Amino acid sequence: IFFRIAMSDTSPVRIGILSTANIAKKNVAAIKAAKGCALGPVASRDAARAEQFAAAYGPTRSLGSYEELLEDAETDALYVPLPTSLHDEWVPKAAAKGKHVLCEKPVAVTAGRLHAMLQACKGAGVAFMDGVMFMHHDRLSVMRKKLDEGILGTAGPRTVTSTFTFRGDQDFLSGNIRCKPDMDPLGCCGDLGWYNVRLSLWAFGYQLPVDARAVLHAATPDGVPLTLSGTLTWPEDDFDKNPPAEMGATGPRMATFFCSFLHALQQTCQIHGDTGVMELDDFVIPFNPEQASFKVTRHGIMDDAKRISRDCEIFDVKDSVQEVQMWERFAEVVCGADGSFWTYVSMATQLCMDALLQSAREGGKAVPIDPEGLLSHYSYKK
Numbered sequence: 001i002f003f004r005i006a007m008s009d010t011s012p013v014r015i016g017i018l019s020t021a022n023i024a025k026k027n028v029a030a031i032k033a034a035k036g037c038a039l040g041p042v043a044s045r046d047a048a049r050a051e052q053f054a055a056a057y058g059p060t061r062s063l064g065s066y067e068e069l070l071e072d073a074e075t076d077a078l079y080v081p082l083p084t085s086l087h088d089e090w091v092p093k094a095a096a097k098g099k100h101v102l103c104e105k106p107v108a109v110t111a112g113r114l115h116a117m118l119q120a121c122k123g124a125g126v127a128f129m130d131g132v133m134f135m136h137h138d139r140l141s142v143m144r145k146k147l148d149e150g151i152l153g154t155a156g157p158r159t160v161t162s163t164f165t166f167r168g169d170q171d172f173l174s175g176n177i178r179c180k181p182d183m184d185p186l187g188c189c190g191d192l193g194w195y196n197v198r199l200s201l202w203a204f205g206y207q208l209p210v211d212a213r214a215v216l217h218a219a220t221p222d223g224v225p226l227t228l229s230g231t232l233t234w235p236e237d238d239f240d241k242n243p244p245a246e247m248g249a250t251g252p253r254m255a256t257f258f259c260s261f262l263h264a265l266q267q268t269c270q271i272h273g274d275t276g277v278m279e280l281d282d283f284v285i286p287f288n289p290e291q292a293s294f295k296v297t298r299h300g301i302m303d304d305a306k307r308i309s310r311d312c313e314i315f316d317v318k319d320s321v322q323e324v325q326m327w328e329r330f331a332e333v334v335c336g337a338d339g340s341f342w343t344y345v346s347m348a349t350q351l352c353m354d355a356l357l358q359s360a361r362e363g364g365k366a367v368p369i370d371p372e373g374l375l376s377h378y379s380y381k382k
Helices: 023-033 047-057 066-070 084-096 111-124 138-148 170-175 187-191 193-203 322-334 340-361
Strands: 013-018 037-043 077-080 100-103 128-130 159-167 211-219 225-233 254-260 262-272 277-280 291-302 307-318
Touching: 013 023, 013 066, 013 322, 023 037, 023 047, 023 077, 023 322, 037 047, 037 066, 037 322, 066 084, 077 084, 084 100, 084 111, 100 322, 111 128, 111 340, 128 322, 128 340, 138 193, 138 277, 138 291, 138 307, 159 193, 187 193, 187 225, 187 254, 187 340, 193 225, 193 254, 193 262, 193 340, 211 340, 225 262, 225 340
Parallel strands: 013 037, 013 077, 077 100, 100 128, 159 254
Antiparallel strands: 159 262, 211 225, 225 254, 262 277, 277 291, 291 307
């Protein structure tokens, strides 16, 4: 059984907003601009707050409880930007009412709790997607095409390094839910590192890494991560086992990242191959909402190491608004397109989160990823 909505110009997917969280403002605007979507009501536990949100940002109606939205017959799907610790309560409740779900990241506190959420959605026949907007920008497909063509060399990506940081003020650090152990205990690792991990998974074709290491550099008094660095290591591939003679050793495939609520805003990524580096300065939120770019650089040592040559090729990708395209893709899944990839990649990302946080708690030792084999419950057509 799958609650499919027939997409047409006259029957768009009607999307309700479960909470008046700040990130909902951006998504409300995207829903209104997305083909195949229609903005429905907003719900809050505070009826006055829901009314104010609706008046300011355009939901058609305001509701004074989450339960009322779940019962709403004119709503097909929900956007869930609730605190992470509430997801495993409200996502299954939404699924039980036949509501498709686009859930804000991090999607769960642990992989076990996510598994229960995803099984609830599967059992109810509803779609699930996490809210990682950069995944839907056309830039990513152009980058993949270039990688497949060998722009970084025949061995493809070998290492990924990325940084996603912003500096929260004292009010943020003392009052924001992302710093509260009972609301978002994953802290910067879940809020920011989710993007670092997702891009790393993308670079290596969504294959799950074998282990994770992490160092917790700063945390709240309650232990919520404020600054964390991590490393993911992938299994050997054919180039590791039998490198071409002209290449020599390739080294392990790995990703390293840094995420923090205590450092200046930065969202950079470098994907290294054997002949070049693919670079992004804005991998999470493009500097220009309607155009994004990436570059490929190749360096060479010249004049007995007195100088370094630098060749740089820039690729521009226009007419792509990632948050709008995320909602359009979600609507396609609601209307019957295969959505198995989105449950797979959500679980893969969550499994990396679990291992990274365990490693950070245990002094940075290598922690195996998915020892219980949860990802075996999820597959997708490649």
